[in-house]
Amino acid sequence: MEALAIPVATTCREAMDFEALYESGFPGVARFVSKMNGSFEDAKDIFHDALVIFHEKHAEENFNMHSSPEAYVLGIAKHLWLKRFKTSGRYISLDAMESAIAISEDYYPTVDTSTLLQMLEKTGTKCLDILQAFYYEKMPLQALAQKLGFGSVHSATVQKYKCLEKVRDEVKNKSISYEDFFE
Amino acid sequence: MRTSLNDIRLAEKHIQKTLEPSESLVFQARLITEPVLRWDVYLLRKVCDVLALRQRKGVKTEMEAIHTRLFTHPAKADFQKQIFQLFKS
Numbered sequence: 001m002e003a004l005a006i007p008v009a010t011t012c013r014e015a016m017d018f019e020a021l022y023e024s025g026f027p028g029v030a031r032f033v034s035k036m037n038g039s040f041e042d043a044k045d046i047f048h049d050a051l052v053i054f055h056e057k058h059a060e061e062n063f064n065m066h067s068s069p070e071a072y073v074l075g076i077a078k079h080l081w082l083k084r085f086k087t088s089g090r091y092i093s094l095d096a097m098e099s100a101i102a103i104s105e106d107y108y109p110t111v112d113t114s115t116l117l118q119m120l121e122k123t124g125t126k127c128l129d130i131l132q133a134f135y136y137e138k139m140p141l142q143a144l145a146q147k148l149g150f151g152s153v154h155s156a157t158v159q160k161y162k163c164l165e166k167v168r169d170e171v172k173n174k175s176i177s178y179e180d181f182f183e
Numbered sequence: 184m185r186t187s188l189n190d191i192r193l194a195e196k197h198i199q200k201t202l203e204p205s206e207s208l209v210f211q212a213r214l215i216t217e218p219v220l221r222w223d224v225y226l227l228r229k230v231c232d233v234l235a236l237r238q239r240k241g242v243k244t245e246m247e248a249i250h251t252r253l254f255t256h257p258a259k260a261d262f263q264k265q266i267f268q269l270f271k272s
Contacts, residue, residue, distance in 0.1 A: 165191060
């Protein structure tokens with residue numbers, strides 16, 4: 001995968017110190033996974049997913065955290081463990097804060113999503129930056145136009161639609177049908 | 184704006200629920216009769232999902248680098264010991 005054009009930290013409301021959170025948060029998750037008879041690799045995988053989800057939630061405008069980041073990440077990790085190993089769910093107790101955490105159903109990607117990602121990457125860095133900023137970061141068009149060096153909001157808007165058209169054409173060229181993307 | 188681009192614009196507004204009521208009625212009628220337009224809407228939704236996936240991959244790459252640093256650097260020996268003790272069989 002090509003390098004991200006937009007650094008991860010810029011998508012947060014405030015830049016996040018992942019390294020510090022890794023050091024303070026991983027022991028709790030590792031302890032939990034070990035208690036559930038999971039391996040070191042399981043702990044690492046679950047923790048990385050939990051951090052990704054925490055990063056996304058942290059970037060949401062209306063996100064309010066009523067506990068420490070470490071406790072929140074542990075709560076997410078417990079949910080992920082439940083999702084991954086449904087049968088062992090009855091052995092996990094979630095407190096009120098942890099129960100309130102919602103993780104989107106489509107968090108784990110499907111093969112079709114991965115195929116579309118490859119096609120999206122073929123549209124080029126500039127298109128990816130525009131689409132990422134507008135659809136993922138929900139950046140207002142005015143700010144997007146300024147950040148990515150467009151002369152006006154109108155030209156940024158038209159470019160955004162052209163990028164989507166490019167993706168659509170790419171999908172068409174590959175003869176991928178609507179049904180192929182059905183999951 | 185070209186018709187094709189305009190349809191993408193309408194598909195975007197449809198997903199964001201920002202079409203004017205009159206525009207929305209016409210668009211919904213077109214969705215019934217125009218498969219290409221349905222495809223535009225579907226693809227746009229998928230693109231949004233995929234962009235989230237791409238961002239997640241970026242964060243995970245960063246996590247991998249931090250993990251490697253924390254589990255190989257001699258200055259983090261205590262941290263490593265604390266974690267590895269949990270997985271001793």
